Amino acid sequence: MFRWRKAFIVARREYLVRVRTKAFWISTLAVPVVLLAFSLGPAFLMARATGTYHVGVLTADQELFHRMERALADRRGQEGSSRIVVTVARLAPAAERNGQREELKKAVLEKRFAAVVVLPEALPSGAEEAKVEYLSTNLSALQLIVTVERAVAQAIREKRLAEAGVAPEVARIALAGVDLLPVKVRQGGEESRESVASTFAVGYVLVFVIFFTAVMYGMIVMRGVIEEKSSRIVEVIVANLSPRELMFGKIFGVGLVGLTQYALWLMLAANAMGFFASSGVAGAAGVLTNPALMLSFLVFFVLGYFLYGSLYAALGAAFNSEEEAQQVQNVAGWVMAMPFLFMVPIMNNPDSTVSVVVSLIPFFAPMLFFLRMVLQFPPTWQILLCFALLISTTALVVRLGAAVYRVGILSYGARPTVKQLWQWARGKS
Amino acid sequence: MAQLQVDKVSKAFGAVQAVKELSFSVPKGAIYGLLGPNGAGKTTTIRMIMRIVLPDAGTILLEGEPVDDLKRERIGYLPEERGLYRKMHVLEHLVFLGEVRGLPRDEASHRAKAWLDRLGLAEKAHSKVEALSKGMQQKVQFAAAVIHDPPLVILDEPFTGLDPIATRQLKDEILHMTNRGITVLFSTHVLPQAEELCTHYCLINRGRALFSGEAEEVRKRYAKAQLKVATANGVPPPQGVAGVSLVEKRHGFYFLHLDGTEQAPEVVREVANRCPVVSVEHYQPSLEEIFLRAVEEDHVSLA
Numbered sequence: 076m077f078r079w080r081k082a083f084i085v086a087r088r089e090y091l092v093r094v095r096t097k098a099f100w101i102s103t104l105a106v107p108v109v110l111l112a113f114s115l116g117p118a119f120l121m122a123r124a125t126g127t128y129h130v131g132v133l134t135a136d137q138e139l140f141h142r143m144e145r146a147l148a149d150r151r152g153q154e155g156s157s158r159i160v161v162t163v164a165r166l167a168p169a170a171e172r173n174g175q176r177e178e179l180k181k182a183v184l185e186k187r188f189a190a191v192v193v194l195p196e197a198l199p200s201g202a203e204e205a206k207v208e209y210l211s212t213n214l215s216a217l218q219l220i221v222t223v224e225r226a227v228a229q230a231i232r233e234k235r236l237a238e239a240g241v242a243p244e245v246a247r248i249a250l251a252g253v254d255l256l257p258v259k260v261r262q263g264g265e266e267s268r269e270s271v272a273s274t275f276a277v278g279y280v281l282v283f284v285i286f287f288t289a290v291m292y293g294m295i296v297m298r299g300v301i302e303e304k305s306s307r308i309v310e311v312i313v314a315n316l317s318p319r320e321l322m323f324g325k326i327f328g329v330g331l332v333g334l335t336q337y338a339l340w341l342m343l344a345a346n347a348m349g350f351f352a353s354s355g356v357a358g359a360a361g362v363l364t365n366p367a368l369m370l371s372f373l374v375f376f377v378l379g380y381f382l383y384g385s386l387y388a389a390l391g392a393a394f395n396s397e398e399e400a401q402q403v404q405n406v407a408g409w410v411m412a413m414p415f416l417f418m419v420p421i422m423n424n425p426d427s428t429v430s431v432v433v434s435l436i437p438f439f440a441p442m443l444f445f446l447r448m449v450l451q452f453p454p455t456w457q458i459l460l461c462f463a464l465l466i467s468t469t470a471l472v473v474r475l476g477a478a479v480y481r482v483g484i485l486s487y488g489a490r491p492t493v494k495q496l497w498q499w500a501r502g503k504s
Numbered sequence: 505m506a507q508l509q510v511d512k513v514s515k516a517f518g519a520v521q522a523v524k525e526l527s528f529s530v531p532k533g534a535i536y537g538l539l540g541p542n543g544a545g546k547t548t549t550i551r552m553i554m555r556i557v558l559p560d561a562g563t564i565l566l567e568g569e570p571v572d573d574l575k576r577e578r579i580g581y582l583p584e585e586r587g588l589y590r591k592m593h594v595l596e597h598l599v600f601l602g603e604v605r606g607l608p609r610d611e612a613s614h615r616a617k618a619w620l621d622r623l624g625l626a627e628k629a630h631s632k633v634e635a636l637s638k639g640m641q642q643k644v645q646f647a648a649a650v651i652h653d654p655p656l657v658i659l660d661e662p663f664t665g666l667d668p669i670a671t672r673q674l675k676d677e678i679l680h681m682t683n684r685g686i687t688v689l690f691s692t693h694v695l696p697q698a699e700e701l702c703t704h705y706c707l708i709n710r711g712r713a714l715f716s717g718e719a720e721e722v723r724k725r726y727a728k729a730q731l732k733v734a735t736a737n738g739v740p741p742p743q744g745v746a747g748v749s750l751v752e753k754r755h756g757f758y759f760l761h762l763d764g765t766e767q768a769p770e771v772v773r774e775v776a777n778r779c780p781v782v783s784v785e786h787y788q789p790s791l792e793e794i795f796l797r798a799v800e801e802d803h804v805s806l807a
């Protein structure tokens with residue numbers, strides 16, 4: 076028999092006591108600050124880093140240099156935000172090449188140039204590749220390297236085509252690029268434009284949110300259980316609460332604390348949204364405004380938390396201190412991290428038998444099945460099967476956890492044996 | 505019908521037989537003392553009554569019916585190992601425990617306030633539990649055990665850690681409860697307290713009942729009458745007087761254990777004739793002596 080009223084009393088206590096602690100408010104405020112620092116910090120630094128780069132070019136070919144300059148100017152127009160590269164050239168006749176190169180190297184070391192590009196003395200003939208040197212103290216400035224590479228490549232291609240006698244109109248055709256437009260096709264023939272990167276990113280982020288919520292709040296539940304045991308309060312309440320009521324109430328109460336925290340974060344985020352709207356977040360709208368997806372996110376978020384919360388509660392019940400629980404907890408952590416190994420294969424092929432089977436395993440489902448829903452909505456029977464498996468597993472774990480709770484709580488000192496657990500799991504409670 | 509009936513209950517933890525075929529019966533309205541040395545099986549017995557551990561064998565009946573999770577709610581229980589949520593406020597905590605015990609929120613709040621008044625903790629109502637002294641916490645726990653007015657209250661070592669004033673207060677509360685028809689079962693190893701309060705006893709040693717029953721009956725059955733004799737210059741009383749089973753010397757007095765109270769006049773005359781008696785008085789052995797003797801004999805029988 077399960078008395079909801081009693082579970083509710085436990086949950087209310089758990090909620091009220093936790094929500095009014097300083098720790099709750101500190102962590103509620105600290106997380107967005109840390110997140111902001113993490114997400115905006117690098118962007119801010121990058122924005123500072125994309126100042127003006129001086130790149131030296133060593134060549135005797137005035138024309139090639141001008142073509143390169145033009146190509147850079149074109150790019151600057153295209154990529155709005157990345158206002159890079161102004162070029163200063165050093166034109167050297169063949170005889171002085173080596174001396175000039177040494178001089179430019181010194182200039183790089185003295186930071187007068189961010190990089191120096193050494194163009195070949197003469198362009199190769201036929202289909203041979205042109206060899207261009209790029210000298211810099213920093214070969215990790217990928218954006219700069221790529222921009223310079225493209226400009227050089229364009230300049231050289233143009234010049235080679237011109238020298239081969241190709242008409243400028245034809246050359247333009249030859250140099251024109253292709254823009255790949257990703258279109259997502261859904262059941263019923265609907266189609267929508269989505270950026271590949273943002274679908275991937277949003278899916279990834281939401282899966283992480285589900286995972287971390289389950290782990291973070293699961294651990295709070297575990298700590299609560301251990302605390303309850305060591306303070307002996309269980310003895311006082313155990314006569315009036317069944318372990319299942321106590322455990323469910325606890326998980327539920329801590330879960331509500333978590334939801335409160337997320338609600339506060341969402342409110343903060345909504346206020347900050349205007350700020351973000353201009354950036355890549357807009358591309359995520361496809362996922363965020365899809366009600367079916369958001370609903371399933373919520374469902375998996377809650378079920379995932381409950382499943383792992385009860386697992387952690389059982390863990391807490393089986394041990395007398397956090398140190399004791401640590402080792403098993405680490406193992407549990409590795410098992411829980413396993414879904415991440417399957418993420419890429421599932422993204423590549425969400426419909427394969429392996430993907431379907433793995434995503435239906437209850438302990439992975441909150442992460443992996445949800446990921447599949449983001450990628451490609453699975454058939455209804457799979458959704459129903461997934462929920463059925465997940466809910467019944469959660470019920471089973473709560474039951475099993477309650478059994479551990481009962482034995483673990485009441486047999487201080489002595490670790491419960493498997494036989495004891497089995498007896499309690501089957502026995503009346 | 506007995507309020508609580510424990511019938512041939514046994515419990516083993518691994519190789520240790522904690523309780524063995526223990527039987528006793530707590531009548532309605534009694535103050536029942538569960539006595540015994542440390543490790544005798546008192547707490548295990550109480551935990552079996554509370555279904556915290558289940559007995560291997562035997563039955564436990566509350567008002568004639570087996571205790572189940574619902575019936576258990578009708579027992580007020582103060583465990584030996586007690587604790588409170590340290591970060592909660594006192595009143596809030598008591599209301600929470602009242603609700604857990606099945607009271608509606610308003611009623612729990614009303615009674616919690618009344619109890620705090622009664623126990624002199626009214627001004628601590630909004631303090632955190634961790635700010636209370638140990639004795640105060642114990643009072644709160646006692647109030648929590650009885651806040652739902654259960655017909656049977658079980659207190660496991662309720663007096664440990666209390667100062668004399670708090671002890672007095674708790675004793676008064678126990679007496680007050682019996683006046684209201686509540687049955688109290690408590691365990692203790694402090695015998696003078698049991699002697700002062702209890703209408704019934706059960707003495708447990710090594711998991712078995714050495715004796716149980718009404719206090720007066722226990723005394724009559726197990727405490728043989730004694731004469732406390734003082735003699736001039738401590739001359740020992742004569743040996744082999746008819747009706748005397750044992751002579752002990754304690755604190756300068758001779759204690760003559762009689763076979764029966766009715767033999768007293770004859771024995772007094774005989775002894776006074778044969779040695780210089782200064783004073784003679786009838787001596788009633790305390791529960792503690794009965795208890796110690798019974799436990800001693802039990803261990804002798806073991807050897």
